[in-house]
Amino acid sequence: xxxxxxxxxxxxxxxxxxxxxxxxxxxxxxxxxxxxxxxxxxxxxxxxxxxxxxxxxxxxxxxxxxxxxxxxxxxxxxxxxxxxxxxxxxxxxxxxxxxxxxxxxxxxxxxxxxxxxxxxxxxxxxxxxxxxxxxxxxxxxxxxxxxxxxxxxxxxxxxxxxxxxxxxxxxxxxxxxxxxxxxxxxxxxxxxxxxxxxxxxx
Numbered sequence: 001x002x003x004x005x006x007x008x009x010x011x012x013x014x015x016x017x018x019x020x021x022x023x024x025x026x027x028x029x030x031x032x033x034x035x036x037x038x039x040x041x042x043x044x045x046x047x048x049x050x051x052x053x054x055x056x057x058x059x060x061x062x063x064x065x066x067x068x069x070x071x072x073x074x075x076x077x078x079x080x081x082x083x084x085x086x087x088x089x090x091x092x093x094x095x096x097x098x099x100x101x102x103x104x105x106x107x108x109x110x111x112x113x114x115x116x117x118x119x120x121x122x123x124x125x126x127x128x129x130x131x132x133x134x135x136x137x138x139x140x141x142x143x144x145x146x147x148x149x150x151x152x153x154x155x156x157x158x159x160x161x162x163x164x165x166x167x168x169x170x171x172x173x174x175x176x177x178x179x180x181x182x183x184x185x186x187x188x189x190x191x192x193x194x195x196x197x198x199x200x201x202x
Contacts, residue, residue: 020085022046025107027053030100032107041090041113047080053097053105054078063094063108068101083109124150124195126188132200135177141170141188153187156180176201 020042026033027049039045047055057073074087074095090113097105124143131137144150144167154163154174162179165172167188176184179201186197 020044022082024048025055027097027105030097030103030105032097032105035107036110037108038110038112039088041088041111042085043088043111044085045083045088045109047076047083049076049080049097051079053080053100055083055095055107056098057093057095058101058106060092060094063096063106066096066102066104066106068096068098070098123193124188124190126186126195126197128186128197128199131197132202133176135175135179135201137174137176137186137199139167139172139174139186141167141172144170148190150188150190152189155185155187157183 021040022044023037023039024046025037025048032049032055037045049055055074055076056068056070057075058067058069058071061067062069062071073093074083076083088109088111090111093109093111095107095109124141127140127142128137129140139152141150150167152163152165152167152172152174153161154176156162156179162184163174163176165174174186181201184199184201186199188195188197
């Protein structure tokens with residue numbers, strides 16, 4: 001059980017490291033730019049602001065009133081700095097520049113929860129054996145997906161098609177017993193990817 005929990009924590013840490021992003025908020029006169037950003041949980045916000053500006057988290061009502069009463073949330077010193085993921089929980093974070101809040105120097109960071117990591121599509125892998133062969137070649141295909149259509153062709157050195165078939169199973173055979181001895185090319189496609197294997201019939 002401890003191993004499973006540790007593995008889960010490691011995977012979460014890796015996903016945050018791999019997929020996290022750093023956003024930059026700058027100062028332009030008495031404005032934050034951009035003033036409103038939407039980020040994912042695990043992202044970092046870097047404030048690149050002038051030495052006369054800071055950024056402190058405030059309540060919604062303080063934000064609306066252009067006030068500067070600081071909350072226990074994040075606080076960026078004058079001249080800028082980073083707000084780390086640990087300081088940015090899911091939800092809306094209102095912030096202002098303390099000396100310039102009355103001038104409307106304020107912003108919003110909305111943190112959204114990551115609903116899931118996009119699934120990395122597995123490309124199919126094709127093995128052919130024995131090679132060379134007297135005519136019967138066995139195919140082993142890893143990574144077949146039910147939602148895709150797979151086709152297989154065999155071409156001779158002249159580019160002529162000597163065999164064609166759809167593929168639905170991870171294990172298939174190609175019978176070239178009636179073809180001449182020589183070099184052939186097995187071409188496997190799924191509509192996006194193409195795998196070519198050189199085989200010899202002897």
